[in-house]
Amino acid sequence: MHAEESSASPSEPCHVSVMPDEVVQAVAECQPKVIIDGTFGAGGHSRLMLELMDANGSIIGMDRDPAVSARQEAAEQAGQSDPRLSVFLGSYEQSPKALEACDLEKACAMVLDLGLSSDQLADRSRGFSFQHDGPLDLRFDPERGVPASQWMARHSEKEIADAIYQFGEERFSRRIAREVIRRAREGKAVKTVAEMVDVCRRCVPRGKNHDIHPATRTFQALRIAVNDELGILQRTLAHCADWIRPGGVLVVISFHSLEDRLVKHAMRDDQRWEVVTRKPLRPTDAEIETNPRSRSAKLRVAKRL
Ligand SMILES: C[S@@+](CC[C@H](N)C(=O)[O-])C[C@H]1O[C@@H](n2cnc3c(N)ncnc32)[C@H](O)[C@@H]1O
Known part of the structure; x- marks a missing residue:
């Protein structure tokens, strides 16, 4: 199957970010200077979060999909990328390596928007x-x-x-x-x-x-x-408190009960986290109507103590 048969163009992602206002609000609380966007995808959440930061802020984007990093490289070469953004090819489990590569020790916030993007879904190959x-x-x-x-x-x-x-x-x-x-x-x-x-x-x-x-x-x-989606999520949840500063936040959007259960237990059972969302936040009816893909989303937030 040729790339041109896919309805998604590599330069123009079609993915619509899920629960954007809720993600931005959760992250804004900690006035972040460094954010890890562990599932960069089409970069929608990152673009919104960049608006929260001043000129010295930085976002580290991670994605396992080489098409995502290739698109970002093309944007950088065309001078269309924000200099505060660095995108790495790799699993969010490898966030500490990305922090090190950027000469940073810890992040103020980490966002995980799990699963796959509409661009991946649209690519028939x-x-x-x-x-x-x-x-x-x-x-x-x-x-x-x-x-x-x-x-x-x-x-x-x-x-x-x-x-x-x-x-x-x-x-x-x-x-x-x-x-x-x-x-x-x-x-x-x-x-x-x-x-x-x-x-x-x-x-x-x-x-x-x-x-x-x-x-x-x-x-x-x-x-x-x-x-190995659940293995990666489980290992990351076990370690990410070490990558986030006290006062910082972990924001996770999951799309099925297996993921949500892991997130809920990790936030509740690890004493380094204070649960911010006792019940997960859900998309509004208006969002579900305009972006049906959001219908099964559950967003949980925890604060690093
Ligand atoms: C729902 S999309 C993210 C969309 C993004 N938040 C946005 O607003 O454009 C999920 C992305 O996570 C990536 N992904 C899945 N598992 C990953 C992992 N373990 N590490 C890094 N990226 C991963 C997928 O390749 C996909 O691009």
């Missing part, structure tokens, strides 16, 4: 959207690790079923894994989005309690597994 066919890849960084199709080829039926159950909460995970393995044994291994969607359609009955697409949970699960 990535396999994130089950509405369009393409290779079953699902990696945030296509230059590292293995695509989801190979991930399945390297794991047993039980391991595939467990991942789909654990990361997708899909009740029909065993049936799906059995069908994946059956096809592989017959020399018709699942390699494309359309083939995986077909497996899900055959294995997930459309009952009255199934108001979502039969492939939704499975694609979420494969994406989480291939990118």
Whole structure:
């Protein structure tokens, strides 16, 4: 699939930032001088947060997607990037390295807007959207690790079923894994989005309690597994209090219960954090109407003691 077939142009991201006012308000409280935007994406949150800072402020953007850092490099070369912004290719788990590279010790705020961007969803070569066919890849960084199709080829039926159950909460995970393995044994291994969607359609009955697409949970699960999303989030939550100054804030937007549970417990159970949002903030009805992608967002904030 050629890049020009994607509806997203690399120079013009289409992603609309989720809960922008809430993020800015949470970060503004600590009058930040250094912010880590751990999931830079289209840079929407960063652009708004730059407005909070004076000429000496800095934002460190991190993203695992090489398309994001390439877009930022192009903006820098065209003189269209704010000099207070530095974007690094890599996981937010590596924020301390990025701080060091910028000669900074700690940040005042860290923002994580988890999951994938609309630009990644729109790029058919990535396999994130089950509405369009393409290779079953699902990696945030296509230059590292293995695509989801190979991930399945390297794991047993039980391991595939467990991942789909654990990361997708899909009740029909065993049936799906059995069908994946059956096809592989017959020399018709699942390699494309359309083939995986077909497996899900055959294995997930459309009952009255199934108001979502039969492939939704499975694609979420494969994406989480291939990118080790929960492992990275868990390790980061365990360590990020060391990267943030006292008085600083951690702001996390999650999009499903597995992530939100980790965030809630990490903020509540670590004595270095004071929970600012007892209940997660949710997007307004008006935001959900203009940006339906925001509908499952939950935003939690904790203050570093
Ligand atoms: C929802 S988008 C962020 C959008 C951004 N906040 C904005 O307003 O434009 C999530 C981004 O996080 C990136 N991402 C996912 N996991 C990551 C990780 N562990 N480290 C860094 N970036 C990650 C994805 O590649 C994607 O670009």
